[in-house]
Amino acid sequence: MQMKGFFGNGCSFKENERGQKVDKDGFATASGTFITNIRTCVSVKIGNDAIQIRNTEDRTKVMVTFSRYEWQAFVKGIKNGEFDL
Numbered sequence: 001m002q003m004k005g006f007f008g009n010g011c012s013f014k015e016n017e018r019g020q021k022v023d024k025d026g027f028a029t030a031s032g033t034f035i036t037n038i039r040t041c042v043s044v045k046i047g048n049d050a051i052q053i054r055n056t057e058d059r060t061k062v063m064v065t066f067s068r069y070e071w072q073a074f075v076k077g078i079k080n081g082e083f084d085l
Contacts, residue, residue: 051065053066
């Protein structure tokens with residue numbers, strides 16, 4: 001992977017084979033525009049024991065950590081429409 005650009009927090013990223021932006025810490029980034037039409041970017045790092053999530057724009061890189069079980073329950077909830085507004 002070669003360097004492609006910089007996130008809003010100033011960190012550089014590379015693109016992986018799936019076209020995802022990945023920073024030097026191994027966080028892959030996804031972005032979306034929701035009801036407010038404000039672009040929101042989150043970075044996710046999936047490890048063996050935990051899933052870490054952080055706001056790409058946050059220069060402090062504060063993250064939230066979930067167990068694999070918690071993450072799987074969250075993804076299942078999304079797929080089942082539990083979080084639809």
